[in-house]
Amino acid sequence: xxxxxxxxxxxxxxxxxxxxASGCRGCDLYRDATQTVFGEGPRAAEIMVVGEQPxxxxxxxGAPFVxxxxxxxxxxxxxxxxxxxxxxxxxxxxxxKFKRDExxxxxxxxxxxxxxxxxxxxxxxxxxxxxHPELLIFLGATAAKSLLGDDFRITRSRGERIDLAEFAAxxxxxxxxxxxxxxxxxxxxYRAFVADLVAARGDR
Ligand code: URA
Numbered sequence: 301x302x303x304x305x306x307x308x309x310x311x312x313x314x315x316x317x318x319x320x321a322s323g324c325r326g327c328d329l330y331r332d333a334t335q336t337v338f339g340e341g342p343r344a345a346e347i348m349v350v351g352e353q354p355x356x357x358x359x360x361x362g363a364p365f366v367x368x369x370x371x372x373x374x375x376x377x378x379x380x381x382x383x384x385x386x387x388x389x390x391x392x393x394x395x396x397k398f399k400r401d402e403x404x405x406x407x408x409x410x411x412x413x414x415x416x417x418x419x420x421x422x423x424x425x426x427x428x429x430x431x432h433p434e435l436l437i438f439l440g441a442t443a444a445k446s447l448l449g450d451d452f453r454i455t456r457s458r459g460e461r462i463d464l465a466e467f468a469a470x471x472x473x474x475x476x477x478x479x480x481x482x483x484x485x486x487x488x489x490y491r492a493f494v495a496d497l498v499a500a501r502g503d504r
Contacts, residue, residue, distance in 0.1 A: 303327075306419065308426035314343055317426050321394060327419035329395035329412070334359045339390025339427050346504075347382065348433035349373070350424065351391045352442040352476060356407050359396035364389050369477040373439070376477070376490065380497035388431050392446040393420045409478075417446050428467050436469050437500050440476030448473070459496040472500035 306326030308317055318338040324330065337354035340363055349365075357367030365373055377384050393416055398407040412420075424446065428436075438444040444452045448462065454473055462471045474496035475489070483489030 306422075308422050312343075312430040314339075314427070314430050317423070317430065321423050324394070324423070326422075327395075327416045329393070329397050329416060332398070333395040335362050336394050337362055337364055337391065337396070338394060338423075339388055340364055341388030341390075341431075342386060343388075343431055345386055345388035345431055346433055347386065347435045347437065348388045348390065348428070348431055349377075349437045349439065350443040350446070351389070351439045353391050353393035353409075353412055354396045355409060355478075356396065356398070359407075364391055368481060372477040372480060372490075376480075376494050376497055379494050381501055382497070388427070388433065390424065390427055392417055392424060392443045394423060395420075412442060414450075417442060421446055428469075433467075433469055435500060435502075435504070436464065436467070436471040437497070438471065438473040440479065443476075444473040447471070459499040461499070461502070470502075472496065474500070 303325040305320065305323045309320050311317060321338050322336045324336060337358050351365060354364060355367045355369060358364055374384055393412040397410045397412050399410055401408055441454050444454060448471065454475060458474050459472065464471045475493055480486065480489045480493050
């Protein structure tokens with residue numbers, strides 16, 4: 301049986317969805333996280349960006365992509381010609397998963413499990429049904445696999461336009477901005493990231 305509050309209500313009202321998601325116990329991640337970090341952006345957005353899960357800053361502030369990865373994302377979207385204010389931004393998993401470092405101080409990101417990704421997928425589906433984006437941009441493998449399936453490989457298919465008939469959308473996957481921040485050649489990784497975003501934009 302499913303945990304109480306694990307299913308989104310049947311509504312396209314983003315505020316009602318957000319409020320319901322704040323009480324989700326669909327997996328165990330709510331126990332250690334500060335809060336649910338729901339998506340943000342206009343309901344009429346033509347573009348939806350999907351990340352992996354909130355990071356340390358997002359967990360504290362309750363908003364997606366407000367930390368270092370978010371700043372890099374904002375800059376890259378701008379450089380690729382997108383208007384960030386018109387984009388709906390969310391994550392495949394809506395609670396921060398982390399472990400403590402040895403001294404128990406820093407919170408270190410842990411990749412969410414398949415079970416956690418599956419438990420959170422109904423919320424992503426609900427956001428898709430409410431916003432109906434024409435273009436979906438997946439940042440990193442977790443986001444891409446959540447909707448494109450477990451066989452999807454970023455390395456093989458990044459920057460490719462994929463027809464997602466199920467959601468009446470075009471999807472493009474690229475690397476996660478955190479991977480750009482960690483890359484040995486950061487400038488090169490950043491340029492490739494922006495190039496994928498330009499490919500995603502197409503002629504819009
Ligand atoms: N990384 C993500 O995938 N999402 C966020 O919201 C922040 C960092």
